[in-house]
Amino acid sequence: MAPDGNLEILMAAYQGGDFGAATMLIEQLSPQLHRFFVGQLASRRDADDLLQETWLLIHKVRHTYRVGEPVMPWFYGIARHVRVNHYRKASRVALHEEQVETPSELAAPTPGTQGATNELAELLAPLPESQREVIVLLKVEGMSLEEVARATSSSVGSVKQKAHRGYERLRERLAAMGLPRGRRGGLS
Amino acid sequence: MKEREIDELLAQATKDSATVSPALLERIAGSIKPSLRPVRPMLPGWLLTGGLILIAIAVALAGAARAGLSGIERLTVFERALIFPALGVLLWASAAEFAASMVPGSKRRFHPGLLMALVCLVLMSVFVVVFRDYHTTHFVSAGITCLVAGIAHAIPVALLSWLLLRRGFAVNPVTAGAVAGTLAGLAGITMLELHCPNFQVLHVLIWHTAVIPIGAAAGAFIAWAPQMRAGFRAP
Numbered sequence: 001m002a003p004d005g006n007l008e009i010l011m012a013a014y015q016g017g018d019f020g021a022a023t024m025l026i027e028q029l030s031p032q033l034h035r036f037f038v039g040q041l042a043s044r045r046d047a048d049d050l051l052q053e054t055w056l057l058i059h060k061v062r063h064t065y066r067v068g069e070p071v072m073p074w075f076y077g078i079a080r081h082v083r084v085n086h087y088r089k090a091s092r093v094a095l096h097e098e099q100v101e102t103p104s105e106l107a108a109p110t111p112g113t114q115g116a117t118n119e120l121a122e123l124l125a126p127l128p129e130s131q132r133e134v135i136v137l138l139k140v141e142g143m144s145l146e147e148v149a150r151a152t153s154s155s156v157g158s159v160k161q162k163a164h165r166g167y168e169r170l171r172e173r174l175a176a177m178g179l180p181r182g183r184r185g186g187l188s
Numbered sequence: 189m190k191e192r193e194i195d196e197l198l199a200q201a202t203k204d205s206a207t208v209s210p211a212l213l214e215r216i217a218g219s220i221k222p223s224l225r226p227v228r229p230m231l232p233g234w235l236l237t238g239g240l241i242l243i244a245i246a247v248a249l250a251g252a253a254r255a256g257l258s259g260i261e262r263l264t265v266f267e268r269a270l271i272f273p274a275l276g277v278l279l280w281a282s283a284a285e286f287a288a289s290m291v292p293g294s295k296r297r298f299h300p301g302l303l304m305a306l307v308c309l310v311l312m313s314v315f316v317v318v319f320r321d322y323h324t325t326h327f328v329s330a331g332i333t334c335l336v337a338g339i340a341h342a343i344p345v346a347l348l349s350w351l352l353l354r355r356g357f358a359v360n361p362v363t364a365g366a367v368a369g370t371l372a373g374l375a376g377i378t379m380l381e382l383h384c385p386n387f388q389v390l391h392v393l394i395w396h397t398a399v400i401p402i403g404a405a406a407g408a409f410i411a412w413a414p415q416m417r418a419g420f421r422a423p
Contacts, residue, residue, distance in 0.1 A: 015229060016226050066232065069294075150296075174197070
């Protein structure tokens, strides 16, 4: 992960219209943002779409970033908004599809695309959305409690509580699966 | 299983997560290039907060001056010293929260529901301490007049605040709408405290304070309605 100071400088240059800075930001932050979407159970294809959509929105609202403020919560705040909107749209589409009663074999996802998630998503699958999100931001993306609180528009106390509960669930699930201590034994 | 072991599992799963294809990164960079121009960053938070407070106070003062300042004239110095500083602090808290809600990743101090509840609770406590008239003369008719006047002054505050923060981007429009409504409601109640000479406890507690939850609910609804409409238009 790039140091925040470096990202701040790049962000200021991006606001100044520097295409090189924009490209560097895209290269540095896209893998993290992509992992954030994959960790939220998005398929690879959905994560790619969400990433593109996020960068378009970042570009549109880049003036709302203030130099001196933490950069990562700003990016993840926008990514989170895109993900929530995507989830809402998908729910609406699913509802309409059910009403039309399309034959299920026509609407079935193509194997290896729609349903394809990775081990991270699989590991976090049993968690409720809010706990999963907090664990991805804290443990996978390496953000601080304060940064996660800012990105999710909540308090540090609430983030701590969600992370604790999420870990409890993960612990229960992993124990139930009988995973050997300190070793990954496959989750599927 | 210890927390450290779960951390290790997560780290391993993260390593296994696939990387982003360079073609996708190129496509993203290419899509923003044509519209890449210098932009002016949003004003600092303290300036936006100050602007919002000024709007609220200006509208409340103008409204009360037009309708008559009989409320503040009848209040004792002690009563004024309790009511107006409380209104000032609550205005500052709501304005700061509203300005923060328009910048992604801003520090949030209050959940909008909690903010509205706190504002109502603090004001009701102040009113209970200050006012001692327990009569309920013309309770409904006088109350509705005050409620309408309060809401009528909240509307321009909401519109002007939106104008000031129109360059902002709310990651959660419903939350931002509720906070904006609380701020507008506070402007309405400030106008009522300046103007209304009816110091009956129940009148003030119910009809004056009601401007705030009504403002917050209206703000949240106005922000939520476009999302709902978009839902109906879904394919």
